[in-house]
Amino acid sequence: MHIMYVSKFSGTNDVLALTVMQFFIGGACGVACGACFETLSPAWALTPEFFWNMAYLVIFASCVALVIQNVALAHVPPAQxxxxxxxxxxxxxxFSVLLYGEQVGLKLIVGFVLIFGAILVSEMFPLKRKDVATNQLEAVPVELP
Incomplete structure (x- = not known):
């Protein structure tokens, strides 16, 4: 749904404004759920290292990544x-195998093959179905004068 909505609304709205709105809404929902279901961390866990790690994750893994993703989604069809x-x-x-030396097990190989195979199949053999509007137009009899 995220892909469809960003593709739809990025044509008429600023992508950066949409992304900021996504962060505010997601943050508000996260704070509300956290307040209801989570306990506060002990004070000793809130070290300067923790805050630097959080800053890195918030800025690069969240903000920058989502802005780049939303800008790209504005220029690419939703299916692709x-x-x-x-x-x-x-x-x-x-990258976890190449950069961090993660051990390759049977689960990893099976998951990799299934996901990659499904993507190849869906791209190489797309379903050929008519649009709903086309089917409805064909069902309506037309009388010519």
Whole structure:
């Protein structure tokens, strides 16, 4: 749904404004859920290192990444964007093996093959179905004068 809404509203609205709105709404929902269901961390856990780590995650892993993603979604059809975004887990596995030396087990290989295979199948053999509006137009009899 995120892909469809960003694609739809980015044509008439500023992508950066949409992204800021997403962060405010997501943050408000997160604070509300956290206040209801979570306990506060002990004071000793709130070290300067914790705040630097959080700042890095908030700025780069969240803000910058979502802005880039939303700008790209504004320029790509939703179907292609969803296929590309499905590759996130494939790239995550690939880079964790290459950069961090993660051990490759059977689960990892099976998951990688299933996801990558599904993407290939959906891209190479798309379903050929008519649009709903086309079907409705064909069902309506037309009388010519």
């Amino acid at each position: 964007a969803s296929l590309f975004l499905r590759l996130e887990s494939v790239f995550g596995v690939l």
